[in-house]
Amino acid sequence: MPSTGSTPICADMSSGNLCVFSLEAGAILGDAVARELGTERSAHEERDFSDGEHKLRPLEDVEGADVFVVQSLYGDNASSVDDKLIRLLFFIATLRDAGARRVTAVVPYLCYGRKDRRTKLRDPLSSRYLAGLFEAMGADAVVTLDAHNQAAFENAFRCRTLHLQAQPLFVDFAAGALQAEERPLVVASPDVGGVKRAEALRSALGERLQRPIGRAFVEKYRSGGQLSGGTLVGDVRDATVLVVDDLISGGGTIERATAAFRDGGAAQIFVAASHGQFSGGARDKLAALPLEAIAVTDSLPQPAAPGPITVLSCAPLVAEAIGRLHRGGPACELSL
Numbered sequence: 001m002p003s004t005g006s007t008p009i010c011a012d013m014s015s016g017n018l019c020v021f022s023l024e025a026g027a028i029l030g031d032a033v034a035r036e037l038g039t040e041r042s043a044h045e046e047r048d049f050s051d052g053e054h055k056l057r058p059l060e061d062v063e064g065a066d067v068f069v070v071q072s073l074y075g076d077n078a079s080s081v082d083d084k085l086i087r088l089l090f091f092i093a094t095l096r097d098a099g100a101r102r103v104t105a106v107v108p109y110l111c112y113g114r115k116d117r118r119t120k121l122r123d124p125l126s127s128r129y130l131a132g133l134f135e136a137m138g139a140d141a142v143v144t145l146d147a148h149n150q151a152a153f154e155n156a157f158r159c160r161t162l163h164l165q166a167q168p169l170f171v172d173f174a175a176g177a178l179q180a181e182e183r184p185l186v187v188a189s190p191d192v193g194g195v196k197r198a199e200a201l202r203s204a205l206g207e208r209l210q211r212p213i214g215r216a217f218v219e220k221y222r223s224g225g226q227l228s229g230g231t232l233v234g235d236v237r238d239a240t241v242l243v244v245d246d247l248i249s250g251g252g253t254i255e256r257a258t259a260a261f262r263d264g265g266a267a268q269i270f271v272a273a274s275h276g277q278f279s280g281g282a283r284d285k286l287a288a289l290p291l292e293a294i295a296v297t298d299s300l301p302q303p304a305a306p307g308p309i310t311v312l313s314c315a316p317l318v319a320e321a322i323g324r325l326h327r328g329g330p331a332c333e334l335s336l
Contacts, residue, residue, distance in 0.1 A: 036319030063099030108299035116152035146274035190257035237265035251282035
């Protein structure tokens with residue numbers, strides 16, 4: 001509802017006014033980020049019309065302010081990914097029209113990241129088109145968490161980008177779960193494309209635990225939505241395996257990788273994924289697998305449900321990025 005009386009002014013964090021907005025679909029994560037920053041989420045109005053159109057506007061004075069809009073882009077039962085996207089784009093443009101000094105889109109889960117290159121004749125480059133939309137609406141910077149392809153994300157945008165990594169969260173999770181583990185430890189990727197991500201986590205976890213950690217990956221091929229492959233590369237016999245990925249969607253990749261590691265003699269299997277989309281019957285599929293735990297961040301809403309899923313808060317990491325950007329750095333350190 002619109003406010004009455006004088007227009008509230010955004011919080012001051014020594015470098016000018018700071019505003020942290022989120023759309024209604026991102027309110028839970030937006031509130032958590034604001035709390036980490038020691039402020040409150042800035043107020044806005046979001047109205048839907050009977051014909052399906054909508055309008056959004058800030059209810060606080062943003063003229064001259066440093067504005068951050070926190071909103072992951074995903075589809076759910078309430079609205080499609082495209083609906084959330086157009087709302088976010090329109091809101092960014094509205095903030096610029098209202099005089100915001102800088103507008104940063106903080107999109108922990110960025111949609112259309114899986115289509116970043118052409119693999120078939122006349123394929124689209126959806127991630128590049130998406131970047132053009134953000135830039136056209138006036139976004140000065142875009143922040144995301146573990147893009148599907150970091151290089152493609154950074155190269156798609158001409159405005160500033162900041163690529164955050166969930167690796168510190170996974171190191172804390174794995175160190176707590178595996179500190180007393182006496183079996184050999186292996187950090188694995190469920191496909192060739194994620195080997196670099198797995199290797200970075202393996203190195204950081206080995207340094208934390210002060211012990212050697214092995215590496216492995218599973219060959220995977222995807223064509224026309226169908227998965228194939230499954231050959232294991234690496235030794236996992238009698239080992240505790242930590243599988244790391246950027247996204248769990250339908251669960252097929254983790255299912256195939258789990259089978260390969262079990263066939264290879266793994267004693268225990270843990271999974272860590274930055275984004276838990278869990279589309280279709282993924283939760284039931286994963287619950288039936290011999291997994292000790294599945295850790296995901298709250299970049300996407302995670303309903304409370306029985307099962308092996310552990311939710312790690314990304315709000316402190318996102319808040320740290322916002323604080324550094326607002327104060328003038330150093331923020332790029334968070335992307336390494």
